[in-house]
Amino acid sequence: MDSSSSTFTDVSSDHSKSIIHIDVDCFYAQVEMVRKPELRSLPLGIQQKNIVVTSNYEARKYGIRKCMLVSDALKVCPNLKLVNGEDLHDYRAASNKIFTILQNWKGPVEKLGMDENFIDVTNLVQEKLKNINVTSITLSGNMYCEPSEECPCGCHTRLKVASQIASEMRNKIYDELGFTTCAGIAHNKLLAKLVCPLNKPNDQTTIFPEHGANFMTTLQSVRSIPSIGSKTTEVLISQKIITVSDLQEVSLDVLKKHFSGDMAVRLKCLSVGEDNTPVKQSGRPQSIGLEDSFKTVSVKSEVEEKFLALLQRLLILVREDGRIPVSLRVTLRKRDVKRLSSHRESRQCQVSPSIFTISNGTLTVTEAGQQKLMSIIMRLFNKLIDLSKPFHLTLVGLAFTKFQERMTGRSSIVNYLMNDISVQSVLNIQNDCDTSASSMDYSAASPSSSTTTDLSDGEVEPSPKKPKKVNWIAKRRCLSKEEVASPSKLKVGELRLNSKELEKVSELRLSSRDRSLTPRASPAKDNPSDASDSMKDVAEGGKCADCPSYVDKEVFNALPDNMQQELKAMWKNPASSELPRSSPRNLNKAKPNTLLKYFVPHK
Template identity: 85%
Template structure:
């Protein structure tokens, strides 16, 4: 029994985190049993090619094991019911439902394959502890080597609460989706994953930090430690480091002779059950791919058929994902008699997003688009294989590796760019609030950047490559009083002056010419006087009583003070703004850099 009076401080390390690892029992088999309840009571094996990838517990009782040959499985269990599991669509859909359900706890959730998930419930545990009495908290499920010594950091109590949360999560998955699960609860991801399967199926196990080293020493091979791959294992075995106990006992200096300093420390920490890697919230996958393995294929036409079949299945996954692929990768596994194991080679290239068409909000590819993709695939294949020589392939793979999000409506890139343009045609700042805001029209000069879209969605699919020349033409948008609270929110009207505006510009020019013909004693002095008067008006309140009739006062008052000042100087003294017609003598002289030159084209 645990004693709250006994305490112990395990060094300077604290164990603040509470991690839950959820693993779905015989995942593929459960998906098939939920789809066909008759399979629940019979030995069931999920077959891919000639291999049993998983089986239910009825079949395991007969001795059917994972990765067993179908022929051997049938000898072991003659009444084994086989289901083809090469199409992963239903398994992916079930995995996504579980992931979405786990996210309802508002904690970071990290997917590990289709049937495993990490959940960091640290903050949720802290909130729970504020509402309960510590003495009343008990463990849920099994405990690895229950200890009577309490850690001073309080991790034992936190792990008790986490075990209760794990039980709630597992129960909800079963109630809503029908899947039984097992769980591991620990203060880090490594221990949570490794302790999870100790009491399969449909159960859970908690391990406390003080038992980490002891538990890790029970692993017979260093290969059983997650994140230690095949090559690292081979290097360790070559230096007679076979079991986890060997890794625990080997001096760190010896490891640093064969690995980098960081890697050596990492290996040593893992062997002791120490792991500080965070639970990273899983987003959409960085790549979507499929593979097809076989004994051997040595004919180009057969390879093309297999790529075509993979492409059809891959396009379904892309449609469900919703993002537009912009890169394609082809993978081949060649059979090489000189090497003990086969090796993979890959090539990838950019693809045009215009291949993918959005119809009624769904991403589709026409027959022509599929032919383009197959042409790209076979071109990559030709780069990987020298067709003048015999070849033998045991696997082909196809994957979309880069994506761009589909932005629609007010979140589209076009809307973002148009809203953020701060330059306004001052002569066109009309607040036509009686008209409804219209959608923006755009035209792209680059054919590769055009994408067929559903007009009702107003979706814009920017090309991954910048077109050399893109002309954006925006329709006039309505400005409400709230929208003109600051100049940065002023919507752009047409950047080109229309005919009415040109008439106003002509009128300004004529007025300025008439004024220039009027004799003055000292024009420079008058200009200075007008400018000082304008600055005085701005300082006194920035009113627009002397603004031209075609200028909206409300919009004018929303402009910065410097812009208001310059405009007033221009309106009071047009000759100072450089609006008079240029004479041959002044044609080559540098023109003043005034605000008006950005709005009124000089002829």
Template identity: 45%
Template sequence: MDTDEEGDNDWDRSLESDMLETEGSSTDRVTSISQRVILHIDLDCFYAQVEMIRNPALRNKPLGIQQKYLIVTCNYVAREHGVNKLMSVTDAVEKCPQLVLVKGEDLTHYREMSYKVTELLMSYCPLVERLGFDENFMDVTEMVERRLKETCISDLSFNGHVYKHESMAVDEENARLAVGSVIAAEMRQAIFSTLGLTGCAGIANNKLLAKLVAGTFKPNQQTTLLPYSTAELMSSLTGLIKVPGIGYKTREKLKALGLVSVRDLQLYSLADLVREFGEVTAKRIQNLACGIDDSPVTPAGPPQSLSDEDSFKKISTLEEVQKKTEELLTSLTERMHKDGRRPHTFRLTIRQYTVTNRWFSRESRQCPIPNHTGLKITCGSSEAVPQLLGLSMKLFHKMLDTREPFHLTLLNVCFSNLQAKSSSKSSIASFFTQKCPTTTQMTSQQQVSMYDFPYFNVPANVDPYVFSQLPADVQRELLTEWRQQKPVLKIPSKHSHKTSSTRDKKSAAKGSQCNNILKYFKPN
């Protein structure tokens, strides 16, 4: 996963917004935050596990998931042979000649399994926050409080490891975390028994520490961090790159100030940091270096954007750009159609290769998606991709002068500003943004809803096909009004006699909206 720009980093964004919201927080709030119990669930070699579930014959073989010329992850059998994540395919095969390679560039199966994990966790606790495909945070504080009321502390014990302790007795101070460790074990077992996936867990008082401590013992194990061990955990980090939420650009600025280690940042003058980064960011990054993080676990709901991207060694011709962009758009529009929502904004991102800044030089342009194109995406029409490709190339030419040589290493296409279809009966758009199956593609239930009503009752100026595409309840409502011949549904004839009666004027005003609906039924 590329996280080249801090603006694209979900962790950074959530921490910054939460920092703004909690300025001037009270002592009571600080106390309540210190009593939180946060779990971080991190699935083991996720892509490899998904492939082993799809093909159980791979379970005991060294397996590597290949994207382009890299091994993006591998199972633990392969790791025993010296294969590691992000190793080149050539080096991996040299280390382990019997390595089985599976192409992992199509993320469909991984994405589907990832959402199954999140849905399963949310069935136990509503406060679940996704982080990438293979990680989830859970705020189980309320679950812990309920169990503590029903449990005697003397009966409690820690499940799994306790950071830097071989054994630990449970007392009033650490009872919440002990119960959290039991819940973490239950969640891991639920994931395994339901989906066949193993994973690690970290249990702590905040998201940052839960994430950091989760990887202490791997694979398929869990670790609890007691508050007084926080300083020891933070000092064990080998550099600022290991602190979640401090991205590449921030690290480069800190490096220019002479700050390389976590300890450097902890001891640096806050006033000097504020001059360099501003008050909010300065406090945030210094707090992170000290293990302080009061950001809440925030259920995200459906993703706010959908994107597909591909990286490569080199693309340097317009024809290659068009071909690769068309491939990405085809995949993305299929996903968007399955999602069911309608995108209103399209963004194209490129990454250019430069000797001095090889990986961190992304540039983006975006534009609104025309209504007719958005409807084609929603309906799954094949005409959407050519229209989007035209938009893409216009954006591309705004970023690059193709008369000059260029060297791209990444292309990304993204739909954002996603909006659900309206279910309101009075919304014209909702009638015409439904999926548009042909008669032969419709299910028997859909066909029954179409033919439940005799079409001889449909007025002559109504297009029967458009009427057939309306939801059944709307069909019934319109037919009822037509049968009753309510004035509000009559479209006045050009030759009808004019009347000045107040009553007729009110009826006409009342029916204006319905008449607007009917104009869409007129055959062309």
């Protein structure tokens, strides 16, 4: 029986889990050294702007430290070899490879930044224990402290097995990618992360639960506890809580005067090495963004250049990601004599997914789409800056912050059909009936090879392909059967079930003629770019009088009665928050191939 679950009422005694934390040694530097092995023997620093963000161990011998000014670093080590690390493309790629390797073991993998991962190997350990003679189990690597006696719950044995798994993982990462790593093994994330660096570089450390509280007191200050950052530290210090021991000893009630109840409890737990936060499987990023900082920019045209350069680099990243963005955020930092950094301000808005197209599985943006994005960006910029007054920026950033979501939960016909729309809308229309290049392909403009100087301008040139307007009229017939039969997996996320989103969808897809059928004020005022879009249209041919133009009448008539009614109601009043529901079973049974053809592509 599982020793962890039945008898413990005190969560602090729960040693049931086995967590591994893996941290790549001087990550950026190792990426560079793997790429150029001759760098291995040299003191190497990775430079971003005027700062050495990390260095290899050779350089550390000279006293090179993280986030050291380049000038200071060169004083300490005149021979320091500097490599520009402002373009994170290759680091991100390496990070993903590591993550992928870690996925080979089962159990959730949680990415923390680019060079750290948590893996919950609890289940793996249990399985291994079934096939192993318990007495023969040995620990791999170092331990923080000799265990005095066997813990009754068996956690020592489990953590030993986990340490062997950690060793396997690190070996695999080294064999396949050439990166050395450190690992921490513990019964929770907190301790695993904290002991990880105890034997640097290229080694691992295991800590047993019984030593958690003791180990925590070896930390210098509360600040070294993960999740306790500068602000929390400030508050703690203002209460004379400096060391972890201070935190262990302070009463919960005192903490509750300065923190929320949850936070107060959390702090107390952390102070004694307790942490029940789960390892959460990481997925694809929820945002993809870039920023560029500089001394100062005070001219609008310069701002525009910065944004254009960022946008073009960003589109490459988005293309690699493959998902279609639906929301765009502009960030900037005004020069501020008081605060040294931060103070970012941002504005965001939805963008029409129709800006993006998929061709041959590759996300592309037309020249026109790019211009539209720039106009959106500058409009957001205007929201942040009063152009009638002087301004001084020290940073601009651009990020796509939302992507097409999967259809979760609600089983409305709307979801179902929207899914079909999305599939249809990303089909490669051009290839079948128009083979000439009609969209910008960014694959040739990859900046990943840039190892030099300033990324802020020039280095990414738009591929000078001739933009060409696509005749969207009558493209619908270009859809081949094959395409319909093997639709893209992409899903549309603009489409949620609330009325707002529904309006957008309608707005996007209704022809001008049908728009008049929508008895509502313009819903697009949030997004002027869409409003002004001339939606060249689509679909001559059969529509029912009450249907939007994207509906094929024949298909519509083929639908079951209840579905027809539901759709009509929706079109009649898209704003209705209480959409009629119909049986999802029913829907899924209803000839998907027919439904697939339900909508025509839109511009």
